[in-house]
Amino acid sequence: MQGGKMMFGCQQVLIDPSPELRAILEFVCGESNKLHNCGTYYARQLYFKENKIPSRFDLHREMSSNVHYRAMYSQVAQQCLTTVAESFKSFIGLLKGIKKGTVTQKPKLPNYRKPGLNLVTYPKQSVKLKDAGLRFPLGKQVNAWFNVDCFYLPMPSNLDYKKIREYHILPRNGAFYLELVYKTEPVKSDVNPNNVLGIDPGLNNWLTGVSNVGTSFSVDGLHLKSLNQWYNKRVSILKEEQLQGFWSKQLARITEKRNRQMRDAVNKAARIVLSHCLQHRIGTVVFG
Structure with missing residues (x-):
């Protein structure tokens, strides 16, 4: 509690x-x-x-x-x-x-x-x-x-x-x-709310973070961007000349694979942000 x-x-x-x-x-x-x-x-x-x-x-x-x-x-x-x-x-x-x-x-x-x-x-x-x-x-x-x-x-x-x-x-x-x-159980962390991290989302640089305590980091987005582009291209090919709302087992399979990759990337990026904040006692995060 x-x-x-x-x-x-x-x-x-x-x-x-x-x-x-x-x-x-x-x-x-x-x-x-x-x-x-x-x-x-x-x-x-x-x-x-x-x-x-x-x-x-x-x-x-x-x-x-x-x-x-x-x-x-x-x-x-x-x-x-x-x-x-x-x-x-x-x-x-x-x-x-x-x-x-x-x-x-x-x-x-x-x-x-x-x-x-x-x-x-x-x-x-x-x-x-x-x-x-x-x-x-x-x-x-x-x-x-x-x-x-x-x-x-x-x-x-x-x-x-x-x-x-x-x-x-x-x-x-x-x-x-x-x-x-x-x-x-809740985890108590030794952070200072006056230490602030600003995060700017993008594409090639997926996340760029800069803090007021002199630290910074970036999370590369090129690999994720490539995966998403391949998925969109493949979906476009499979749906070509099909009726609106067309769906198939192959579409379901590649969609689930792509979604797993995205969730995994989001979880890893969140871990990078949290680890950075804990390491430098940053208690406030401003996103976007």
Whole structure:
């Protein structure tokens, strides 16, 4: 606890599923997507007809007999509907902000997701650590349909199981990730808020930093720029003479590879900035 707030970290692990596990993950994430749209439909109709929005408890109650709700583990289905309720709550908050003058652009009513896969969230109490790994339950209905009551994923060796608060099954561009949200202890650093680092973003020089304590650094962006140019060129070739909205497994594969490279570069650049600040006791960063 620091300043009354609990701090959380997040780690993503790429899942290498067998054909059987891939089928289970696609089923669960597909049902999550369908349930999300069912909850969105109910919330939109309630807003149109009565100018009200449902609470997460309203959605849980109304959707409890829905076939997609029953096809998921109950706590997982509730997490999915809670996300829908929070999006409508945020929409109403933005509308109030317009009346107060704190928001200038009119927000859009939350809309439906495209057919496909959606994030699945397991709370910590639903997942147990067994000898075979992390056990994720599937619920009674799935067990009755397919005679499968759970699936297992490896537990990362660098995390403490007791500190994990949520597990996310994240589908992205044909791949699946296990995202683990865990409690972390705040780190106190010996920095001076009067020491300031200014960072200017660019292309060839991705980040250029200069401080008022006589230090400077730059992060080269040429390699990243080259990777991005190759990706854009390849996408243009693959989409040539195709219908609008065309997508393929090859496009998904190269997009996911490019996104991983970008995330890796962002993480490494952030580490360079943080290390520089800690080394020179810089407590204030001005970006852009």
